Amino acid sequence: MNPLTASELRQMAARGEWCKPTAGILDDLQQANLVIVSRDLAWDFLLFCVRNPKVCPLLAVGEPGEYQLQVGHTLVDVRTMLPRYRIWKAGSLVAEPYDLRQHWHENAVAFLLGCSHTFDGPLRRAGIPVSHEAPAVYISNIPCKQAGNIGGPMAVSMRPIHHSKIATATAVTARYASGHGMPVHYGSPEDIGITDLSQPDFGVYPGLEEGYVPVFWACGVTPQIVLPPLKPEWMCSHYPGHMLVLDDNVDFFSLQQT
Amino acid sequence: MNPLTASELRQMAARGEWCKPTAGILDDLQQANLVIVSRDLAWDFLLFCVRNPKVCPLLAVGEPGEYQLQVGHTLVDVRTMLPRYRIWKAGSLVAEPYDLRQHWHENAVAFLLGCSHTFDGPLRRAGIPVSHEAPAVYISNIPCKQAGNIGGPMAVSMRPIHHSKIATATAVTARYASGHGMPVHYGSPEDIGITDLSQPDFGVYPGLEEGYVPVFWACGVTPQIVLPPLKPEWMCSHYPGHMLVLDDNVDFFSLQQT
Numbered sequence: 001m002n003p004l005t006a007s008e009l010r011q012m013a014a015r016g017e018w019c020k021p022t023a024g025i026l027d028d029l030q031q032a033n034l035v036i037v038s039r040d041l042a043w044d045f046l047l048f049c050v051r052n053p054k055v056c057p058l059l060a061v062g063e064p065g066e067y068q069l070q071v072g073h074t075l076v077d078v079r080t081m082l083p084r085y086r087i088w089k090a091g092s093l094v095a096e097p098y099d100l101r102q103h104w105h106e107n108a109v110a111f112l113l114g115c116s117h118t119f120d121g122p123l124r125r126a127g128i129p130v131s132h133e134a135p136a137v138y139i140s141n142i143p144c145k146q147a148g149n150i151g152g153p154m155a156v157s158m159r160p161i162h163h164s165k166i167a168t169a170t171a172v173t174a175r176y177a178s179g180h181g182m183p184v185h186y187g188s189p190e191d192i193g194i195t196d197l198s199q200p201d202f203g204v205y206p207g208l209e210e211g212y213v214p215v216f217w218a219c220g221v222t223p224q225i226v227l228p229p230l231k232p233e234w235m236c237s238h239y240p241g242h243m244l245v246l247d248d249n250v251d252f253f254s255l256q257q258t
Numbered sequence: 259m260n261p262l263t264a265s266e267l268r269q270m271a272a273r274g275e276w277c278k279p280t281a282g283i284l285d286d287l288q289q290a291n292l293v294i295v296s297r298d299l300a301w302d303f304l305l306f307c308v309r310n311p312k313v314c315p316l317l318a319v320g321e322p323g324e325y326q327l328q329v330g331h332t333l334v335d336v337r338t339m340l341p342r343y344r345i346w347k348a349g350s351l352v353a354e355p356y357d358l359r360q361h362w363h364e365n366a367v368a369f370l371l372g373c374s375h376t377f378d379g380p381l382r383r384a385g386i387p388v389s390h391e392a393p394a395v396y397i398s399n400i401p402c403k404q405a406g407n408i409g410g411p412m413a414v415s416m417r418p419i420h421h422s423k424i425a426t427a428t429a430v431t432a433r434y435a436s437g438h439g440m441p442v443h444y445g446s447p448e449d450i451g452i453t454d455l456s457q458p459d460f461g462v463y464p465g466l467e468e469g470y471v472p473v474f475w476a477c478g479v480t481p482q483i484v485l486p487p488l489k490p491e492w493m494c495s496h497y498p499g500h501m502l503v504l505d506d507n508v509d510f511f512s513l514q515q516t
Contacts, residue, residue, distance in 0.1 A: 042301065043300065043301045043304070046301070046304055046305065046308065047304065047319055049308075050304065050307075050308070050316050050319055051319070053514065053515050054514075054515070054516075058308050061305055061308055061309070063406065148321065174516040175516070177435075177515045177516055181515060181516040182516050256311065256312075257311050257312075257435045257439060257515065258312075258432040258433070258435055258439040258440050
């Protein structure tokens with residue numbers, strides 16, 4: 001059964017009753033990526049987010065050890081309210097649990113970053129149908145801006161857009177800085193290092209019909225690509241596609257900046 | 259003699275030939291506040307900027323010790339290219355030099371933050387005359403969001419706007435996140451703790467004619483109010499009103515977010 005409200009979804013996730021992706025539901029609400037690193041990596045990662053605002057649009061950053069974060073109008077427990085998590089030790093993925101309470105520690109710094117699921121609702125209302133499944137996500141060859149030791153390629157999400165709607169899709173998503181904003185690439189996947197569009201690194205390939213162009217947006221999976229090679233002793237993230245869903249809509253968060 | 263280009267202005271400042279405010283000149287270009295703190299305060303201050311994006315819109319943050327910063331299309335030496343600086347030791351203002359080269363150290367982390375001078379050009383083009391002098395700046399009682407030990411009241415800049423133009427002034431400035439965005443307050447100064455409008459804490463009071471309303475924007479002088487009480491061993495800033503002038507216009511920087 002689909003939840004009726006974001007609050008209900010977060011409670012279901014916290015009870016272990018919602019363990020699946022969050023695309024295609026509550027699609028007008030701000031969704032968020034999660035990254036948790038230890039204090040010693042937090043400065044470089046915050047700087048990485050600031051230097052790459054389209055990749056990592058900051059919604060909230062906790063103090064060290066703080067797991068309850070106020071995000072817009074919502075108080076969130078980042079240890080439980082996402083459907084699924086990933087944990088790395090020394091750069092190796094070691095677990096994909098549904099709850100982080102056993103894994104939390106006092107030096108953990110939590111980052112919530114905007115997610116492109118967020119603008120699926122505005123795109124649909126603008127007459128641009130997008131899949132209700134998690135978008136296809138690829139590791140591109142577009143370099144992120146370096147911050148301290150952190151750097152590497154940008155992950156991108158792809159939505160097929162009819163050629164007559166590309167300007168509209170650009171203008172709609174440009175309004176939503178907290179949803180990764182406007183696209184980073186149109187057309188030829190090989191121009192950004194993607195050799196086989198039908199084989200995404202994450203998510204579901206939706207096919208590409210005649211007249212449709214693959215359009216790519218910066219993706220919040222990027223930290224899961226650029227951080228593990230640094231072999232931090234410990235780090236966590238959400239499981240791709242399994243996002244935190246907030247109570248406020250994406251307009252609310254984009255207005256915070258203005 | 260007024261400089262013809264921002265590059266010329268920065269070179270004049272670096273040679274000690276431009277030591278005055280930067281309001282009312284090159285008024286379509288992004289101007290910037292400067293804050294420099296030691297590495298040990300940099301995490302909290304970066305977090306403060308992220309949590310208070312209207313007060314401290316981040317344009318660039320250096321690595322520790324880095325004094326040449328790429329900002330948009332411009333490479334800037336933050337030690338020389340502003341007209342004037344302020345230096346605090348243990349929370350006391352100790353010097354207001356025209357050059358920081360003698361004062362730089364290897365743990366210094368430089369932050370460039372957007373400035374509201376930036377939208378004076380767009381306001382004028384929208385039919386809203388604003389002063390060519392540095393705007394009046396007040397220490398309000400609006401609280402900033404806390405980050406670690408950093409918190410305190412928001413400094414605000416004031417421009418008198420005719421009552422018929424308030425919506426236009428709001429809409430124009432809301433477009434420019436890198437210029438502090440839309441106003442934080444309209445009308446009664448006492449509502450935000452300002453008891454005498456004619457006595458600003460910084461800048462020049464422009465008067466308030468019949469039919470005009472005082473409109474307040476968040477101001478990048480705020481770090482100079484909230485940081486010294488923490489008595490950091492060493493910190494620097496620009497001298498109020500004496501800003502870094504960049505080559506790109508404010509549209510360019512606001513587009514970076516989208």
